[in-house]
Amino acid sequence: MDHSAEAHRTDLMTITRFVLNEQSKHPESRGDFTILLSHIVLGCKFVCAAVNKAGLAKLIGLAGETNVQGEEQKKLDVLSNEVFIKALRSSGRTCILVSEEDEDAIIVEPSKRGKYCVVFDPLDGSSNIDCGVSIGTIFGIYALKDIHEPTIEDVLLPGKKMVAAGYCMYGSSCTLVLSTGAGVNGFTLDPSLGEFILTHPNIKIPKKGKIYSVNEGNAKNWDGPTATYVENCKFPKDGSSPKSLRYIGSMVADVHRTLLYGGIFLYPADKKSPNGKLRVLYEVFPMSFLMEQAGGQSFTGKERALDLVPTKLHERSPVFLGSYDDVEEIKALYAAEGKKE
Numbered sequence: 001m002d003h004s005a006e007a008h009r010t011d012l013m014t015i016t017r018f019v020l021n022e023q024s025k026h027p028e029s030r031g032d033f034t035i036l037l038s039h040i041v042l043g044c045k046f047v048c049a050a051v052n053k054a055g056l057a058k059l060i061g062l063a064g065e066t067n068v069q070g071e072e073q074k075k076l077d078v079l080s081n082e083v084f085i086k087a088l089r090s091s092g093r094t095c096i097l098v099s100e101e102d103e104d105a106i107i108v109e110p111s112k113r114g115k116y117c118v119v120f121d122p123l124d125g126s127s128n129i130d131c132g133v134s135i136g137t138i139f140g141i142y143a144l145k146d147i148h149e150p151t152i153e154d155v156l157l158p159g160k161k162m163v164a165a166g167y168c169m170y171g172s173s174c175t176l177v178l179s180t181g182a183g184v185n186g187f188t189l190d191p192s193l194g195e196f197i198l199t200h201p202n203i204k205i206p207k208k209g210k211i212y213s214v215n216e217g218n219a220k221n222w223d224g225p226t227a228t229y230v231e232n233c234k235f236p237k238d239g240s241s242p243k244s245l246r247y248i249g250s251m252v253a254d255v256h257r258t259l260l261y262g263g264i265f266l267y268p269a270d271k272k273s274p275n276g277k278l279r280v281l282y283e284v285f286p287m288s289f290l291m292e293q294a295g296g297q298s299f300t301g302k303e304r305a306l307d308l309v310p311t312k313l314h315e316r317s318p319v320f321l322g323s324y325d326d327v328e329e330i331k332a333l334y335a336a337e338g339k340k341e
């Protein structure tokens with residue numbers, strides 16, 4: 001065995017070490033964010049383990065079924081929701097939680113309260129669970145400015161007010177991508193150590209990409225600018241090469257690829273869904289935050305996505321996010337459409 005190689009591994013930048021280093025840059029910090037993040041990381045490891053054995057443990061399928069031991073079987077998204085709620089509550093650093101799986105916000109009991117408000121999609125890409133394709137967890141974090149009884153007004157804020165955002169992708173490897181507002185960093189879970197290791201420092205999205213990602217099955221209901229944009233991806237008028245299409249149908253996986261390879265991810269409005277499909281607080285905002293931090297852009301068809309002010313917890317919005325130049329193109333098409341009206 002090569003002991004020097006093993007010893008070298010102790011130099012690895014784990015996510016805990018990374019966040020502690022960041023914390024040391026803020027002498028006034030009491031470590032609350034570090035503790036919150038360690039609970040989110042624990043939730044991700046837990047869900048990752050459940051995803052890895054989903055087929056074996058019969059975690060796929062309908063919630064409410066009973067297994068051979070007579071225990072209630074939980075669908076992976078129900079289980080993930082419970083895992084994150086428990087992890088966030090027990091951190092002692094949260095005061096209000098908004099989950100895709102719960103209609104109402106969860107107000108944390110006073111004895112366990114801290115200043116952070118966490119909005120999350122515990123299991124994103126649910127339609128891919130049963131066939132073993134990449135899925136993930138998305139989260140965004142706001143911080144209370146002063147101590148008060150938390151209400152939903154504390155999270156009905158524009159995405160630019162988030163203090164941190166991230167996602168964990170349960171794919172061929174388990175990857176956690178995080179921004180605390182000073183760039184974007186990616187960590188990969190080393191299963192032998194049980195630690196997330198910094199593998200993608202300071203992620204920057206290419207300024208322009210060669211891939212577009214959209215559910216083209218909805219094309220017949222698209223509006224003019226979206227239809228024109230996708231047509232231009234396939235038949236570029238400037239003589240450049242057509243873009244490639246990649247669409248997984250898990251936002252986490254489609255956005256992760258877009259972040260690393262460049263290009264654009266679109267979930268537009270259409271005649272059937274005038275507000276699009278994706279949820280503002282725990283899908284559009286965290287991913288838009290990461291995109292901007294990586295040098296890309298995110299647009300709703302009307303405005304910068306992070307400027308949007310949600311009026312309800314599960315509000316939806318169209319979104320176009322990715323490489324700076326690619327999003328500029330769709331913004332120009334919507335601006336031209338606006339002038340016609």
Ligand SMILES: O=P(O)(O)OC[C@H]1O[C@](O)(COP(=O)(O)O)[C@@H](O)[C@@H]1O
Nearest residue numbers: 121123124125126127215249250251
């Ligand atoms: O199947 P469609 O309409 O293309 O939608 C795909 C989108 O729906 C989602 O699966 C919605 O997320 P949930 O699985 O958390 O409900 C996104 O991950 C994905 O981008």
Ligand SMILES: [Mg+2]
Nearest residue numbers: 121124125283
């Ligand atoms: Mg989702």
Ligand SMILES: [Mg+2]
Nearest residue numbers: 100121123124
């Ligand atoms: Mg979900």
